[in-house]
Amino acid sequence: MRNVAKVQLLLIFGGIALLELLTRAGVIGPLVMIPPSQMAEHLWDMARAAELNAPLSQTLANVAIAFVLSVGAGAGVGFAIHAAPRLRRLADPLLASYYAVPFFVFYPLLIAIFGLNRWPLIVIGFVFGTAAMVIATLNGLDRVPGVLRKVARVHGLGRIEEIFRVTLPAAAPHIFTGLKLSLAYAFIGVIAGEFILSGEGLGHAIAYAYDSFDNATMYALMLLVVALAIGVNASLHVWEQRLMARRRRA
Amino acid sequence: MDPRARLSAVSKTFPAHDGHDAVHALGPVDLDIAAGEFVAVVGPSGCGKTTLLETLAGLTRPSAGTVTFEGRAVAATVPPGIGVVFQEDASFPWLTVWDNIAFGLRRAGVPADEIRARVNYAVSFMGLAAFAKAYPAQLSGGMRQRVCIARTLVLQPRLILLDEPFGALDQQTRLLMGDELLRLWCETRASVLLITHAIDEAVMLADRVGIMSARPGRFIELISTGWPAARSSAVVAEEAFGRLTARVWSKLREESLRALGRDAPESTGP
Numbered sequence: 083m084r085n086v087a088k089v090q091l092l093l094i095f096g097g098i099a100l101l102e103l104l105t106r107a108g109v110i111g112p113l114v115m116i117p118p119s120q121m122a123e124h125l126w127d128m129a130r131a132a133e134l135n136a137p138l139s140q141t142l143a144n145v146a147i148a149f150v151l152s153v154g155a156g157a158g159v160g161f162a163i164h165a166a167p168r169l170r171r172l173a174d175p176l177l178a179s180y181y182a183v184p185f186f187v188f189y190p191l192l193i194a195i196f197g198l199n200r201w202p203l204i205v206i207g208f209v210f211g212t213a214a215m216v217i218a219t220l221n222g223l224d225r226v227p228g229v230l231r232k233v234a235r236v237h238g239l240g241r242i243e244e245i246f247r248v249t250l251p252a253a254a255p256h257i258f259t260g261l262k263l264s265l266a267y268a269f270i271g272v273i274a275g276e277f278i279l280s281g282e283g284l285g286h287a288i289a290y291a292y293d294s295f296d297n298a299t300m301y302a303l304m305l306l307v308v309a310l311a312i313g314v315n316a317s318l319h320v321w322e323q324r325l326m327a328r329r330r331r332a
Numbered sequence: 333m334d335p336r337a338r339l340s341a342v343s344k345t346f347p348a349h350d351g352h353d354a355v356h357a358l359g360p361v362d363l364d365i366a367a368g369e370f371v372a373v374v375g376p377s378g379c380g381k382t383t384l385l386e387t388l389a390g391l392t393r394p395s396a397g398t399v400t401f402e403g404r405a406v407a408a409t410v411p412p413g414i415g416v417v418f419q420e421d422a423s424f425p426w427l428t429v430w431d432n433i434a435f436g437l438r439r440a441g442v443p444a445d446e447i448r449a450r451v452n453y454a455v456s457f458m459g460l461a462a463f464a465k466a467y468p469a470q471l472s473g474g475m476r477q478r479v480c481i482a483r484t485l486v487l488q489p490r491l492i493l494l495d496e497p498f499g500a501l502d503q504q505t506r507l508l509m510g511d512e513l514l515r516l517w518c519e520t521r522a523s524v525l526l527i528t529h530a531i532d533e534a535v536m537l538a539d540r541v542g543i544m545s546a547r548p549g550r551f552i553e554l555i556s557t558g559w560p561a562a563r564s565s566a567v568v569a570e571e572a573f574g575r576l577t578a579r580v581w582s583k584l585r586e587e588s589l590r591a592l593g594r595d596a597p598e599s600t601g602p
Binding site for chain 1: 424439
């Protein structure tokens, strides 16, 4: 594993170094891409000038709201569908083809309904993130061994207590996958929405820089978005590893 | 005096669903388990042994007949005082061995000092002291089953239902676990119903061995072993052990063949 990680790091830094070389040597023109070092430098300047505060906080707040709503609704719907086999038969094909629907075509409709504010962004992030959570919840509940439910009944646990003390912990590994996917999808939904039409947020700032040929700002913000996505996912991953390590064979 | 548990004319039919016919799984069966009595049940595969146990526990409702525990009817819930150990691994993978065993006590609101004392005793009694802080994934199948047995026993149930608890263990571990079970039973004087597919295990452990027919399961015979209350796996050396085992097998053989869909041959001897 150590060696794999080394090779992976080598590939990433090698790629960055190659880009730096090609952009500096003029093989890739400055109108196409700027050197990665300049992206980082410009990002640092923007951060110091407090130019990032507004778009960053707007985007993160929207992602956070969309994520929390997705997880709550996704888990709730997952539990409800799991408890009703008929509903399950109805919902399964819909869930399976859910991500084949290009939801962004409905984005203008959302703007018409909610107005040009944060709510169309939150709704598109929510719509994007919810199905992943529903599917993960169903997967997790399907894999709770029936015998654990019997143990809960032998110990006299009620329905709600059974969910919190047995079902949820038993389904946790799958539910965690749902959390990670939901967060990633909420991120994609919100930023892409900002990109298409919005007056605020990181996606909007990138689109604005693009339209005004401000390559340095555009690349700096793209770097920020990528770093954010990686950072958030990595911290969830570390948390998951800590929680799950004990459940694997030592 | 009332028996500790009683099954009267209990039968169970699983209704037809999804194109499958209704299955008459069990009964009618009658069984009294006296206070402090150890009853083992053997029978061919699929004869309804587990259904019998789950009905007695209140995990499954009987289609007909009544189940009582300490004189009170058992309905859709498991009455306090009944402990069940299942065939499958039922340890909670997210809790340590210690927390697994303490699960029921914490829920019952037992004071923390007492929980500590009882769990520590159970941990050492079951030979898990070195693994108290380990998680089930780090244990062997046999040790995980011991965790489940300990989790049941710390609640000091008055009726212990065991559904092939040693099914996954090798023969020598089974014998040792059987000894431990006898020791526990002598100490607590709980009533025990043990479902097993091992005839020697049933004969070695029980006061009475119930032999069930092929599905729908009924008791063909209940054989008293006549062992003294204080006993151990040493009874396998007794002459009576061989005689009893042979008797159980001769009854069970026919039923097992029937369960396989074959008729018993007229004679097997030369």
